Amino acid sequence: MSTEIVQLVEQAGPYLTAAVGSYGAAVLTRAEDAAADATANLGRRLLQTVLGRRPDRAAALETAVGHAVQLPGDQDAAAALRLQFKLALLEDPELRRAITELLPAQAPGSITVTASGERSVAAYHIGTAITGDGHPTAR
Numbered sequence: 001m002s003t004e005i006v007q008l009v010e011q012a013g014p015y016l017t018a019a020v021g022s023y024g025a026a027v028l029t030r031a032e033d034a035a036a037d038a039t040a041n042l043g044r045r046l047l048q049t050v051l052g053r054r055p056d057r058a059a060a061l062e063t064a065v066g067h068a069v070q071l072p073g074d075q076d077a078a079a080a081l082r083l084q085f086k087l088a089l090l091e092d093p094e095l096r097r098a099i100t101e102l103l104p105a106q107a108p109g110s111i112t113v114t115a116s117g118e119r120s121v122a123a124y125h126i127g128t129a130i131t132g133d134g135h136p137t138a139r
Contacts (some may be wrong), residue, residue, distance in 0.1 A: 009086045011103050012046050017078050018021045019043025054088045054096045
């Protein structure tokens with residue numbers, strides 16, 4: 001498998017998860033939502049691009065989205081969704097180009113850290129991160 005595909009899937013992963021979290025199972029059919037954040041809208045566009053170019057992958061992708069909706073935050077469900085995305089990319093060079101055009105450009109050697117959702121934390125290096133109410137260190 002090419003490094004390009006691995007990088008595309010890694011870069012797209014947070015967008016896919018955010019889209020499923022914001023749109024639920026309707027992510028595959030719903031139009032852009034002004035109330036959803038840009039991350040979720042990009043994830044929706046990525047999934048719909050795969051469906052538009054690879055209708056043969058629709059059933060597997062819909063199943064993976066359904067599992068991710070039923071099991072929010074489950075790493076196995078998120079991995080299954082990324083796997084379906086990856087398989088579509090492996091089979092179609094034109095789809096890889098279309099996905100590359102949708103994703104934000106990254107400088108060579110750059111690192112992107114994305115957090116999505118209430119009280120989310122994202123950092124390249126992090127010590128202790130505490131979110132939520134009622135923790136003794138929260139003031």
